[in-house]
Amino acid sequence: MGYFIERVKKQLQYHKKLYFVFVLEIAIGVLIFISCINVFIGWIEKTEELKSERVGKEMTVSYSNTIMNQGADEELEEAITYSDYKKLKKKYKKDLEITYAYEDRISYAFDSENLFCFSCFMMDKPMYFEIFGSQMDSNNNFIYMGENTYSIVEKIAERKKQGKELIVMEGEYFEINEDGTVSIDGFGRFVPKRIENKKGVEKIKHPSEYATEYDDYKVADCAFLPLEYLKKVKSDIRGCAMLKIKYKNNNSEVNKVPALLIDLTKAHKGIYIYTVPKKYMNLEERINNASFRIEKYFYASVCILLIVMAGMIGVMTLLLHQRRHSIAIGISYGSTIKRMFWELFAEILTVFETGGGIGLLASVFVIPFIEDMAMEKIPFTL
Structure with missing residues (x-):
């Protein structure tokens, strides 16, 4: 050696x-x-x-599934349903704050020359509070209506008293009862309340199926209902479902939102749009x-x-x-x-x-x- x-x-x-x-x-x-x-x-x-720091403080994803009837032979795909929302909320409850809304378009024809339309939003409390503050009753026993929408429902009541015909073109049937409450296709009675708009909210940002930017919906032309009402919706016209997703804390795993979006795209064949804040995209x-x-x-x-x-x-x-x-x-x-x-x-x-x-x-x-x-x-x- x-x-x-x-x-x-x-x-x-x-x-x-x-x-x-x-x-x-x-x-x-x-x-x-x-x-x-x-x-x-x-x-x-x-x-x-x-x-992790950015997503914990700022990242919010707005997700929409919009289905439009493009042709008689085209099969319509269900938008994100209330049950989908409940499953996602349960699955990601530890890491994500998920809020949900469903928009159903409603049209009334009083006669051949007058057509009145408004959008009906069914949303959960967190999303409602984000838009309007604390104007919602804890019992959820009423409907909030914008000024123009309330006027349409008043005209419905007036025509009913006069015995005139009312045609529901799309969506649900709103009716004002003699005691001033509103009925919607037999789904209970609600006390209608006008939006006071104390926070200066005039428009709602809502994803469009034709553009990546948000469309503006005027609050005056909308009605707002508790999310539970969505269980009773039987409209043949598919509306637009919206999810807003936010990480609960800085320790959340960054891949939770992408995982949720993958779950949704596997479950639905609709048109999907989701956005994240510009700051986060700039960082990416x-x-x-x-x-x-x-x-x-x-x-x-x-x-x-x-x-x-x-x-x-x-x-x-x-x-x-x-x-x-x-x-x-x-x-x-x-x-x-x-x-x-x-x-x-x-x-x-x-x-x-x-x-x-x-x-x-x-x-x-x-x-x-x-x-x-x-x-x-x-x-x-x-």
């Missing part, structure tokens, strides 16, 4: 200039590779932390652009390391070729090919270990500076 070590030392001494160059190359290659890995991992951790765009640059540096470092390793293999092959005469002499004096191979392998391994050790040691001092420089180049704030 001592003779083997002495032989390796002698060969290293003999090729010390060549091996010094390769030790330096390996050290630099390892340093670049380790530094890029640390920057890459640090970048992933930083972006995930920032995403910056992260994607910066990730592309970080990945390029990482791949470049891998290439450098592979080139160095390929060079070492080439050197080993070259040394074997140069030593063919000395190998032949050694064999004639009783040595073996296996022994000579291990001597050469020990030389190369020593070079690799020395260069790798120097590179790792240098990375301890260099990595903090490289990480700081890399992070300064990439904005983490909006």
Whole structure:
């Protein structure tokens, strides 16, 4: 064993200039590779932390499933139903705050010349409070109506007293009773109440099936009912279902909303539109652009390391070729090919270990500076 070590030392001494160059190359290659890995991992951790912070504070997804009757032969697909909403709410209750509304369009024809239309929104309390504040009764025993909608229902009552015919073209039948309550196709009686609009809400943002931007619905032209009424809707005209999704806290997993949207798209064949805040999308765009640059540096470092390793293999092959005469002499004096191979392998391994050790040691001092420089180049704030 001592003779083997002495032989390796002698060969290293003999090729010390060549091996010094390769030790330096390996050290630099390892340093670049380790530094890029640390920057890459640090970048992933930083972006995930920032995403979690952003989605916890700001991210809201508005999701719609709109079905329109495009042709008599086209099969209509159900929009997101009340039961769908209940299942999603139960499944994601720990991480997501989910609110729901369903819009049903209603048209009345009083005669051949007069057609009155309004939109009826059935929504849960959180979505209602978000729009109108705390104007909803805790018992949910009434209907809120915009000014124009209330006038239409009053005209219905007037025509009923006069015995005139009323045709319901689409949607549900609203009727004012003698005691002033409103009935909707036999679904109980509600005390109608006008929207006072104390918060200055004039329009409701609602996804359109024809555009990515929101359409505005005037509150004056709408009626608002408790979500429970949706169980009784029997209209043949499919309305538009809306979900608003928000993470409950900063610790929520970022992939929960995409998972929910995938669940919905698997369940329905309708037209889907979902939006997220511009700030979050801006953050995503910056992260994607910066990730592309970080990945390029990482791949470049891998290439450098592979080139160095390929060079070492080439050197080993070259040394074997140069030593063919000395190998032949050694064999004639009783040595073996296996022994000579291990001597050469020990030389190369020593070079690799020395260069790798120097590179790792240098990375301890260099990595903090490289990480700081890399992070300064990439904005983490909006």
